[in-house]
Amino acid sequence: MQTWLTQAFADSEAGKEADAILRSCVHCGFCTAVCPTYQLLGDELDSPRGRIYQIKSLLEGETVGSETQLHLDRCLTCRACETACPSGVEYARLADIGRAEIEARVPRSLPQRLLRRVLRFVVPSTARFGLLLKLGRLLKPVLSASLKRRIPISKPAGIWPRIRHARRVLVPAGCVQPALEPGIDSALARLFDQHGISAIPLNSGCCGAVSHHLSAPDEAIGYIRASIDAMWPYIEEGVEAIVITASGCGAMVQEFGHLLRDDPAYAEKAGRVTALCRDPVQIVENLKLNVTGKGCRVAFQSPCSLQHALKLEGRVEALLKRAGFELLVVEDAAVCCGSAGTYSILQPKLAGELKSQKLAALQKHQPEIIATANIGCLTHLNTASEVPVVHWLQLLEETGSSA
Ligand code: SF4
Ligand code: SF4
Helix, strand or coil: CCCCCCHHHHCCHHHHHHHHHHHHCCCCCHHHHHCHHHHHHCCHHHCHHHHHHHHHHHHCCCCCCHHHHHHHHCCCCCCHHHHHCCCCCCHHHHHHHHHHHHHHHCCCCHHHHHHHHHHHHHCCCHHHHHHHHHHHHHHHHHCCHHHHHHCCCCCCCCCCCCCCCCEEEEEECCCCHHHHCCHHHHHHHHHHHHCCEEEEEECCCCCCHHHHHCCCHHHHHHHHHHHHHHHHHHHHHCCCEEECCCHHHHHHHCCHHHHCCCCCCCHHHHHHHHHHEECCHHHHCCCCCCCCCCCCEEEECCCHHHHHHCCCCCHHHHHHHHCCCEECCCCCCCCCCCCCCCHHHHCHHHHHHHHHHHHHHHHCCCCCEEEECCHHHHHHHHCCCCCCEEEHHHHHHHCCCCC
């Protein structure tokens, strides 16, 4: 694709990156077939190729308005288009650049600005989000049935084993997961402990994903630097990995090295954090698990962050099969469930349609349970699922896989 970016933008680092990405697109349209918003809306402007054209126009200095912003807002950043693209177009990085640019040029309505501001204020703060959740639980008896389902019951975290092994990994808690499902990280800690690995819990705060996806890049960088500062002493002590149980957060931490590549104070540290970052499956698949699933029928929802961003498609499914679970076929497994960070709040109609489609596919063969790998998907699907939705680590623990 030929490009004529505005001179001022073309000379910037973001401009050079955007130019290279735009030029790698050959307009073939293979990506449109896998795009959830194109499937739902049937509009080329809501397809990856259409969005790439719109971002190109934007960066070439053409006048764009709230229509273009809407088409970019509707994108889930699920990255299914990247997996399908034969030319290796880095769509998500281009979308980040385009979104930051349009945010600076096209003013949003006051209600939209307020909602986005509230989300950025509440969600990345474990304390504020936890308080809001407690309030929701208190008010649950007087809430409507649909709101009630959005508020999960309080669950205990369970015991976190003491640090006793020479092998050690760091487990950052993230922002919303400790309030919503505190048992996921501790299930990982117990499993690792049984296999000679100590998990060190860390309240390192938000990884910056919420701000990043709400087009507040400077705020995101602040969160990233704070996370790195919190992790750094443990990295210097020699932890062998940073294990992140929410694949959405893991996908963000994988980007730290790239996002801070020009930061003289943090570039090297960010690269180190990215190099140490692991999804739990990358460690658990090397452990000697007992086969204890006893043929329990499981439908696995593979989060976009796990399969399209971290490129770990099929790995959890293989591990669960090895542990004795019956993995059911899930049609259109590459399609997003509609959770996508704050997407389900900002685009409730599209998110609701994607959730219904996903649950129909997951429940088609009557699973006893649905497993996933990301807290956002878990919470989103649990609001309407007929069977419980859990993190696959909880599933392993409940069925007693151990050394
Ligand atoms: S599949 Fe890749 S190269 Fe083809 S139109 Fe989509 S982004 Fe461009
Ligand atoms: S990231 Fe997902 S929603 Fe966005 S254009 Fe690509 S496939 Fe479509």
